[in-house]
Amino acid sequence: MADKIGKILAVDDNADILFALKMLLKPHVEIIKTETNPSHIPQLMEEDDYDVILLDMNFNKDAISGTEGFDWLARILEIDPAAVVLFITAYGDVEKSVKAIKAGASDFIIKPWQNEKLLATIWSAIRLRKSRLEVSSLKERQIGLSSIMDQPFADFIGVSPGMQRVFSTIQKVAATDANVLILGENGTGKELVARALHRQSKRCDEAFISVDLGALSETLFESELFGHMKGAFTDAKADRPGRFELASGGTIFLDEIGNLSLPLQAKLLTVLERREVTRVGANKPKPIDIRLICATNMGIKQMAAEGGFRQDLLYRINTVEIDLPPLRERHEDIPVLADHFIKIYSKKYYKKVNKLSGAVLRKLTNYPWPGNVREFQHVIERTLIMSESDTLSEHDFQLNVQSAPSEGMELDSYNLEEVERRIIEKVLKNNLGNVSKAAYELGLTRTSLYRRMEKYGL
Incomplete structure (x- = not known):
C-alpha cells in the first residue's frame, strides 16, 4: 500500500456523512479529523495544519441558502490564505458551489459521491496545497533576498576613496536609463557594480540578464543575443528568444565587450541604435526596451584609437563610465575585506577564527593581488579550510609571488x-x-x- 499522505479536516453537521468520510479516507491519509460544529474551525486550524478542508455548504443555522458555508469559507481563508477548501454540497447546490469557487473554494464534492471520484478530487487538492505552500515559501525567500540585496552595495564593500567614488557614481546614475561602461581589471567586481545599478534602478523588478561576450563564438553571437526561429539552422528545433528579448523591460549586462570583433560590433550597434532585434530566420523585427550596461578589462579607448573598437559604438555604450580601481590601489580596504570574508567562511566551514594580526595584514597589503578581490576571496577561503588553528599567521597564507623575468637581459640601469x-x-x-x-x-x-x-x- 502506498504511504498515507495529507491531513484532512471534514466539517459537516451530519454525523453520518462524517462517519462515511472517515471510513473512506482513513486507509489513505495520515489524519482525518471530523467536526460537526463549524465554530470550532479556528481552534482546529490553530492546533494543526490541514492540507484539505472539506466544508459543508449548509448548516443548521441556514439550511438551504449556503450563506453560512460562504461565511466560514471567508473565515478559513482569512486564517490561512493558502488553505484548500472543498465544499460538500447536494446536487441542487451546484450553482452555489460554482459561486463558491469564485469566492475562493478550490472545488466541490457532490452528495452522494462516488468514492473513486472523491479520492481523486482530494489527491488533486493535496497537490494544490503543496504547490501553494511552495509558492508562498519562494515568495518569502524572495522577499528576504530582496531585503538583503536592496541594502546599498551589500555585495561589495570598500572604505577607500576610490571605492567611495564608485559608490557615489552608482547612486547618481542608477535611477536613470543612461548607458554605463564599467572599466576594471579581472576580479575587481564589474558584475557586482552592474547588479547594484540594476537593483537601485526603476527596472529593479524586471529581468537582469548577464552575457559574457568573451564566451560567445562568432557563429553563436546572433542566435544567443537576438534569438532564432525554428529551422533557421540545423539545431534550431524551436523558436527561441535571444538575451535582448529576455531582458526587455529590464537590464542587459554585456561583459567583456572589448572582445567583440568589428563585424559583431557593427551588428550590436545596429540593435542599440534601432532598439529592435530580428531573430535569425525571421523577417520582422521585435522592439526592445533595455537598460544597457557594458564592461571590459581591456584598454578600450586605446583600442578605439587604434581601430580595434568602433568609436561610434564606444560613444553609444559609455554615457557614464565607472572605473573600478585594482585592489593593490585600495590598501585601506584590505582589513575590511579580510574581516568580511573571514566572517563568511568561518560560518560556512564551522570555524572560529580570530581577527588577523598586524603582521598578516601587512603581508596581505604588500602583495600586488593580480587577481584582485576575486583572488583575495579565494585566498581567504583556502586559508581557512587548510588552517587548524583559530589564529591565522602570515605563514598560513600561500601567495603566488613571482619574480620579474630577467633571463637574457643585461641591465645597465636600476631605475x-x-x-x-x-x-x-x-x-x-x-x-x-x-x-x-x-x-x-x-x-x-x-x-x-x-x-x-x-x-x-x-
Missing part, C-alpha cells in the same frame, strides 16, 4: 620604471605583439598591460 619598460618591451617582442599572451606571461591583466604600454609609449 625601476626603465626596468619595467624594458621587460614589457621584451615580452611583447617574444610574443610577437600579442597583448593577451604578454599579459599572461607578465602576470598582469590586459588592462594593466595596456596602461603600462601607454605610459611607456610602447
Whole structure:
C-alpha cells in the first residue's frame, strides 16, 4: 500500500456523512479529523495544519441558502490564505458551489459521491496545497533576498576613496536609463557594480540578464543575443528568444565587450541604435526596451584609437563610465575585506577564527593581488579550510609571488620604471605583439598591460 499522505479536516453537521468520510479516507491519509460544529474551525486550524478542508455548504443555522458555508469559507481563508477548501454540497447546490469557487473554494464534492471520484478530487487538492505552500515559501525567500540585496552595495564593500567614488557614481546614475561602461581589471567586481545599478534602478523588478561576450563564438553571437526561429539552422528545433528579448523591460549586462570583433560590433550597434532585434530566420523585427550596461578589462579607448573598437559604438555604450580601481590601489580596504570574508567562511566551514594580526595584514597589503578581490576571496577561503588553528599567521597564507623575468637581459640601469619598460618591451617582442599572451606571461591583466604600454609609449 502506498504511504498515507495529507491531513484532512471534514466539517459537516451530519454525523453520518462524517462517519462515511472517515471510513473512506482513513486507509489513505495520515489524519482525518471530523467536526460537526463549524465554530470550532479556528481552534482546529490553530492546533494543526490541514492540507484539505472539506466544508459543508449548509448548516443548521441556514439550511438551504449556503450563506453560512460562504461565511466560514471567508473565515478559513482569512486564517490561512493558502488553505484548500472543498465544499460538500447536494446536487441542487451546484450553482452555489460554482459561486463558491469564485469566492475562493478550490472545488466541490457532490452528495452522494462516488468514492473513486472523491479520492481523486482530494489527491488533486493535496497537490494544490503543496504547490501553494511552495509558492508562498519562494515568495518569502524572495522577499528576504530582496531585503538583503536592496541594502546599498551589500555585495561589495570598500572604505577607500576610490571605492567611495564608485559608490557615489552608482547612486547618481542608477535611477536613470543612461548607458554605463564599467572599466576594471579581472576580479575587481564589474558584475557586482552592474547588479547594484540594476537593483537601485526603476527596472529593479524586471529581468537582469548577464552575457559574457568573451564566451560567445562568432557563429553563436546572433542566435544567443537576438534569438532564432525554428529551422533557421540545423539545431534550431524551436523558436527561441535571444538575451535582448529576455531582458526587455529590464537590464542587459554585456561583459567583456572589448572582445567583440568589428563585424559583431557593427551588428550590436545596429540593435542599440534601432532598439529592435530580428531573430535569425525571421523577417520582422521585435522592439526592445533595455537598460544597457557594458564592461571590459581591456584598454578600450586605446583600442578605439587604434581601430580595434568602433568609436561610434564606444560613444553609444559609455554615457557614464565607472572605473573600478585594482585592489593593490585600495590598501585601506584590505582589513575590511579580510574581516568580511573571514566572517563568511568561518560560518560556512564551522570555524572560529580570530581577527588577523598586524603582521598578516601587512603581508596581505604588500602583495600586488593580480587577481584582485576575486583572488583575495579565494585566498581567504583556502586559508581557512587548510588552517587548524583559530589564529591565522602570515605563514598560513600561500601567495603566488613571482619574480620579474630577467633571463637574457643585461641591465645597465636600476631605475625601476626603465626596468619595467624594458621587460614589457621584451615580452611583447617574444610574443610577437600579442597583448593577451604578454599579459599572461607578465602576470598582469590586459588592462594593466595596456596602461603600462601607454605610459611607456610602447
